[in-house]
Amino acid sequence: MTSDELQSIIAAGLSCEHLEVSGDGRHWAAVVVSAAFEGKRAIARHQQVYATLGPRIHNDEVHALSIKAYTPAEWAAAQG
Structure with missing residues (x-):
């Protein structure tokens, strides 16, 4: 799997304002x-992202995924 493929999978399952x-x-x-x-805690946000991957996360196509999940307001504040 490539980063573009993984990005496409996440974007197909979750409406994202920004995705890297x-x-x-x-x-x-x-x-x-x-x-x-x-209104969601970090664990719920991560679960939403993992849900977009479906069986790929369980069959080891995606071995490890570190997620930084932000709301649009949090992202704007983080960007300064």
């Missing part, structure tokens, strides 16, 4: 900005 994916083919990092995260 990087990694080496097994270990990934994602920055996900979505209004769907409003």
